[in-house]
Amino acid sequence: MSPTQSQIVISTPAVLDQAGERLRAGRLVAFATETVYGLGANALDPAAVAAVFELKGRPLYDPLIVHVASLALARSLTTDWSELAEKLARRFWPGPLTLVLPRHADVPDLVTAGLPNVALRWPAHPVAQALIQAANRPIAAPSANRFASISPTSAADVAAELSDPELWILDGGRCTHGLESTVVSLVGPHPVVLRLGSLAVEELEQELGPLTVATRSVRASDLQQGLASPGNLSRHYAPRTPLTCLTLQELEHLSEDTTQHSGLLCFAAQVPPAQAARFAQVENLSPDGDLRQAAARVYAALRELDRVGLQRLVALRLPDVGLGRAINDRLQRASTP
Ligand code: AMP
Ligand code: MG
Secondary structure: OOOOOOEEEEOOHHHHHHHHHHHHOOOOEEEOOOOOOEEEEEOOOHHHHHHHHHHHOOOOOOOOEEEOOOHHHHHOOEOOOOHHHHHHHHHHOOOOEEEEEEEOOOOOHHHHOOOOEEEEEOOOOHHHHHHHHHHOOOEEOOEOOOOOOOOOOOHHHHHHHOOOOOOEEEEOOOOOOOOOOEEEEOOOOOOEEEEOOOOOHHHHHHHHOOOEEOOOOOOHHHHHOOOOOOOOOOOOOOOOOOEEEEOHHHHHOOOHHHHOOEEEEEOOOOOOHHHHOOOOEEEEOOOOOOHHHHHHHHHHHHHHHHHOOOOEEEEEOOOOOOHHHHHHHHHHHHOOO
């Protein structure tokens, strides 16, 4: 390991204790969650939270999700833990659902980017839970990547993104979900989905009935009212190689000259073998057509294709249902305008 690299550490009980200590002392710790790896700081310590923004190169208008490991801790961070919040938390926590609620005054401005609301999540991954318990603090944690780059789904991905010899990365294996959490705002008269993610909208709708999905608008007034999510910037999650989303018909019209220097990201049996064979490299997110498997693989596949040094990446949209919607949302944002 080169001396400038972050340190990947095995999450033993002793390491978790020390990591909790580091967080209480205002230092950062990267850790596994079931969605993507997070870069954590004590959410109640503004200086520690500032260090997260700095290390990521993240703009201060993009607020952080605060991670908890109990309902009691979640309740202590909002002034309005509604019946609906209780119902959703009991149904989906621990898990890949983030709830936006009116913030408690204890939550620093930096965490919420000055918004009157705070985003809360209780992650399911045992490493994340053990770390929050060891720290005995709420943990503010965005994805552990440089701003606007691809979210990390393994400890090695984090090490490739963030070089800081002081930074521990608590290894918890590959993320089982592989896409960020689904963000739902509960601050308005009706729940609104602010970000598509690892919990399919259909699953939420089974609890709540038909939902408004507002993942496009990023007006400041919408942010204030909890009607939009700052994370919905149009370009986000992007590889360095230019990426375009195409239909199968468009793909078939690409010249040999283009395809032989291009990578292809596809799903199931979308692309006939003869077409796929024209590309320099092909990543099929799930040959069996399993959307969960595709979600878990999409970021790793983008990283893989990005590493090859191709001229161009081409992606086909997945079926626009369940997790396919969230994956399409990420592919769209990762694509070059
Ligand atoms: P990341 O942790 O990188 O996945 O990004 C966290 C995302 O959660 C932000 O970009 C927002 O989309 C959302 N979020 C966090 N806090 C709030 C908030 N107070 N209001 C609305 N959305 C939020
Ligand atoms: Mg992120």
